[in-house]
Amino acid sequence: MTARVLVVDDILANVKLLEARLTAEYFEVVTAYSGAEALGKMEASDPDIVLLDVMMPGMDGFEVCRRIKANPRTAHIPVVMVTALDQPSDRVTGLEAGADDFLTKPVDDAALFARVRSLVRLKMMTDELRMRETTGQAMGLIDPSTSFIESGIAGRILMIEDRPDSANWFATALRKENDVACVDTFEEALVRVRGGDFDLILVSLGMRGFDGLRLCSQLRSLPEGRHVPILVVVSDGDKRKLHQALEMGVNDYLTRPVDTNELVARVRTQLRKKRYADRLRHNVQLSLEMAITDGLTGLHNRRYMTRHLDNLVAQAHKTGKQLSFVIMDIDFFKRVNDNHGHDIGDEVLREMARRITANVRGCDLACRYGGEEFVVVMPETEVAYAYTIAERLRKSIETTPVAISRAPNKLNITLSIGIAGSMGPADSADSLLRRADQALYAAKNSGRNRVVADAA
Template identity: 35%
Template sequence: MASDILIMDCVATNRIVLKVKLLAAQYRVRPCATLGEALEEIEVSKPDLVILDTCSETEAVLDAFRTLKATPETALIPVIATGGFTTPRDRVLALEAGADDVLTRPFDDHILQARLRSLLRARDARLELQLRDGTRSALGFAEAAGSYVAPARLVVASTHASVADGTEALRPRLANTRVTHLSCDQLASDLRAAAQADVVVLDLRQGPFDDTAFYRLLSDLRSQSGTRHAAILALLPPDAQQAAAMALDLGANNVVTAQVHRDEIAHRCAVLLKSKREADALRRTVKTGLEAAIIDPLTGVYNRRYALPHLSRLSQESEASGRQFAVMVLDLDHFKAVNDQYGHAAGDEVLQQVAGRLKDNLRAVDLLARIGGEEFLVAIPHSDAAHARRTAERLCALIGEAPFFVGPDRQELRITMSVGVSLNSVDDASQVFGSVDEVMSAADGALYAAKSGGRNMVSLGAA
């Protein structure tokens, strides 16, 4: 669906030209002649992006920026300020008021289109973060924010020593931020110098500008694991308009080609640092969500949702290699009596300790999952019957021979475990038989035999 862009400019010619350019790029456009008209339009229907001219009603427009960013319903809408900006300080005032970017007239069409794409991508990422945070809160996964914020890391790579001296002024303007300076050649030859950086500033305003080398450096920063998530600010010469547009599409978060005040650089870095932290939070949210989907929250081992697809992959690998795998179903004996006599909190402690013992005595390649209340599953690749039985007997003894201690008074409990073991079958030609369902069913049958045979024992079945 085409993005909806609202533009406000008191000059009719500017509105018409900008509208034609945006319509040609397949955007939906709402032109407004006055700030009041624009604010009414925003109130009626929230646009995806706003472009406001600052040449007329300058103070009122800056106030509008502040209001839009302070209002929850419009805070995430990207705002571009356009105008003459006769001094570098004018640009800073617009940015500090809340504009996400500033474009000095006359602005290059390629730059405009690239900035629109970049800002809309960033808006979508922030909307996703907000949505996921809301979902996490609704599910009860949200946690209070910690009071400690680790220092941010800013890496400034420049083409000229005097430029680095100028960016040294960023240090006092960015609180809780470590600033590292190096040359562009140093960064290009060893990207590890910027590993784990939150923001990388590429300052290419002085010296001969090599666009090919610049594109290569941008691509390398985005392709390496240590730098791909860093925010990138490129400071380019005024005549590098085409390179600036290309840089935004190659992954730079922000590009400046105009003469800028050091306060503008510091402000842009601060905004990028904030956005980087939000993006990091989004990735952590995704990771936490995935873990919540496949990890048993009580014991910290995998759950049934993860275990069954894992068994399917083991079965496919077994068919390809001609080697068997073993499945064990482990069930704690008389566990209901533990909950009834000592309480569910004590039962939970026992389950956690059982999971810990099992995990500490299995290989990294083996699978351990909790698939029921007191039932666990172990899958062992490349195993024969003798190896599977020895492992099951060792785990069974591991639970039954050492006591468990639960509760604040560390009360001693004795728990035993029954184990059913099954392997997929293989013939003399190394042909593997037995589906995952058949192997699981055989392991369940073997567990029933172990329970019927007196518990605290191992029984071996066959798929």
């Protein structure tokens, strides 16, 4: 995973050291040497994460962080304080200013890379929601003022700890502002998450009865736990567990002995982020239901794809990563309608949408383009990889007949598929679509039931 990292420090040697470490791991690095310069770079370079020194002349890191988080355009960008300050009170001040984490100088490389990758991975999910919401706003379906909110920060918290004294300490510290439930077994934790509507899950990784890391993995695999932030508690110095937890997607961590104020501050931060993500998901869902979903298949419709494609192409230009556009057509679909009726044709289209959805990634945009044509837009994807996915889908369609509700009860269907990839800053959504369409025609003209990638 790569990302654009903004490094902010008033000492040249510190900037160069972090820049060298990050560049060696293939991160793109942007630098700033003051708070004012950092705020300017936020607008100009659109970083994925900020590594921010605290002790700077003029505007210190705490104030820079407050301004980043107060700006609706940058509030979602994670900020990590990199500082010699290591007291709990310093961390609390940073967390209250909006920081996502603290790294203490001298910075350990493993801790640096694990935290940067973890926060960037979480940001990517938010970015996708923000991009789709932007499309809804451009179409007049969403009021922009409804996204950036400072909701109340109280929430429902599930505490998972099998040591009664520890569980009671955490519950007591958090119950002043939150509704806290405590469980002490692996099975009960899974049952509560499946049945509950929790805003945060707090997991001790030092439990005696079962593996807390395995539990975190299981929680992330549950549909009900996928979007719930997980905050883990690790023993001081247990870097292995901490790095494993960050790699599997936990949102934040605390090290023992835990400071009460830091616990409360980190919980507030995660609850605030969840409120923001929940509102984004709500707005995106609202826009889809209102105007941009195909009523037959449940996929996005052509109108949504057309507007969203412009955003995705612009994003591809900004990041320099290729975007792949896949267009597919059901071969001889008119025969299905003529021979079996339009209701059977509709059944085939719904099944086609289901199979497309099953074969693409969550970040891909699947649409019904019109009639018997479907489109999948694949961000940050090379054409060669898109070809592999398209060929897998084509074989699935060819080898597995579509079940229908009356005789002959199943139909053999095939697909013709065309693929094109974005070609740099001069490229446009229209030209990308046109090249994919030409590749589709080439697939049809060369015998159908095949995948053709644009050679341009």
